[in-house]
Amino acid sequence: MLSLTPTELLAWRGFLHAHDTLWKALDAELTADELNLPAYELLTTLQEAGPDGLRMTELARRVRFSGGGLTRLADKLQAQGLIERRRCATDGRGWEAALTEQGVKKLRRVHVRHLRAVRARFLDRLTPAETELLAGLWPRFQEEDQ
Template sequence: MPQLSDTEMRAWQGFLHTHDTLWKTLDTELAREFDLSLPAYELLLTLEEAGEAGLRMTDLARSLRFSGGGLTRLVDRLQQGGLLERRRCATDGRGFEAVLTPEGRRLLKRVHVKHLQAVRALFLDRLTPEEQNTLAAIWDRLQSPPQEKPL
């Protein structure tokens, strides 16, 4: 059975463990300080970037890599909290758009400052600028389609 080399194993497991630790820590801090999950923060941030027009629910789900049901539950919760609203699409009455409310914008500004501080403390400040550049280039390469290898 094929095996990974020690270096390959360290690279792969390091990525998995680091991602898991950072995600859980950031999610816990947001929940403790703002009663907001990391996926909820990402959703609110995506809506802020979309502007006043908001985003169709299908586009929002695709952008956030959510299932339709998972997005609906999260949007329901954020709507109940007054952070966003859902409205019928003006161009297609069958669809819905999610739009950030003024209260959602205010909360997002407070959360954003604390979240970026945590990202810097837990991750970015532990890397040199050169390491950040290298890592950014690696993520760019891994997010592009794989190249076909000749046989």
């Protein structure tokens, strides 16, 4: 039977447990602002895209959601007044999403507190060299042909 070395097992399980712990803690902190991590990521992705927003298909790709999952989250955020969806100006068949003014304001309020939590729960526990090492490693796992 195939097995992992003790060090490999610690590395793998450590990653899984660290991800789970960080995700739950950061997600719980965002609930005070009636958001969760996927919603926060969607809002920041739209902010980075600028005032024109993004096509829904591109947004789904960037936030790693299925079309249906993105639609449900977008419905919720639109109902809260944080995003708007409209027909694409260049292609009437497609839809695009953009932050509303209310979405920009909410993101501004939440952003600083969230980044402080990311720093306290993750970055402050690493040396600058470890942070640089991790930043260089993650792209290896984002390749589609893995």
